[in-house]
Amino acid sequence: MSDEIAVLIPCFNEEKTIGKVVADFRRALPNAEIYVYDNNSTDNTIAIATASGATVRLEANRGKGNVIRSMFRHIMADCYIIVDGDDTYPAESAVVMADMVLREHVDMVIGDRLSSTYFTENKRIFHGFGNRLVRWFINNLFNSKVNDIMTGYRAFSYDFVKMTPITSKGFEVETEMTIHALDMRFSIREVLIQYRDRPEGSFSKLNTVKDGVNVLKTIFLLFREYRPFIFFTAFSVLFGALSLILIIPVLIEYYQTHLVPRFPTLFVSIFFAILSMLFFTCGLILDVVVKKNRQNSLIELNKITSERASQQAKRGDG
DSSP states (O other), X not given: OOOXXXXXXEESXXXXXXXHHHHHXXXXXXXXXXXXXXXXXXXXXXXXXXXXXXXXXXXXXXSHHHHHHHHHHHOOOXXXXXXXXXXXXXXXXXXXXXXXXXXXXXXXXXXXXXXXXXXXXXXXXXHHHHHHHHHHHHHHHTTOOOSOSSOSOEEEEHHHHHTOOOOOOSTTHHHHHHHHHHHTTOOEEEEEOOOOOOOTTOOOOOOHHHHHHHHHHHHHHHHHHHOHHHHHHHHHHHHHHHHHHHHHHHHHHHHXXXXXXXXXXXXXXXXXXXXXXXXXXXXHHHHHHHHHHHHHHHHHHHHXXXXXXXXXXXXXXX
């Protein structure tokens, strides 16, 4: 029996492009089930998607992260292709991406725009800057070499989809998925894709400043959650250094005069020293908690993989 492929298209007011996107993916992956998840569109997106043959579902909670969380929860497939409904990604690349998931057992395949045509096609210069900035942060904080962190074109395995807790509400969801994949050591591959800008009359829903701030905030919070020892140790070192800077003159003065005339400075130094120890202790404790949670997640992943293999075997026998 053939593998099940689900093409998942989150949409909000994409009436000018959704029909073409559905048709393109129908040609590229004729056996795939195509789902359009509408996020409260006020135009004809739903009608056009339905007429194009897609299965249309609704997600009332506004935001791309909310849509993807709903997709991951309700759709069952062997391979998941997520693509934006704005006709900026080539459908033919999905064949290669799906093959990597199904035949090479890759957990997440990233459609890499930034290494090809993104900076020549995309007319919003601050988007390019934002993509570079996010890539720099992720690769340095998580010791990775991912070229395109925020691309909306990806393929996933069943294991990744069912083991990834989506907590983001908006466009920061791609960053969250990438960080989770890196932390859980899921296999990641990138495929070079030819990005094209939106057609005339189609407008991006991404707010460069607001959504950019949300992405950077997400990186900060997830780094705290996934790398607590490094995060809290950095603050421990900072407060420890401040404590030393304040206490050294007091100690020198005490050594010379056997007096401590600057008690406020001494008290502030002690306060910073206590903070330093508290942050370091928090980092140690939370690091143990995170490692234990990661171990439990891997055990759960093994169960899911085993159960999925058993289901596929039964499906094949049938």
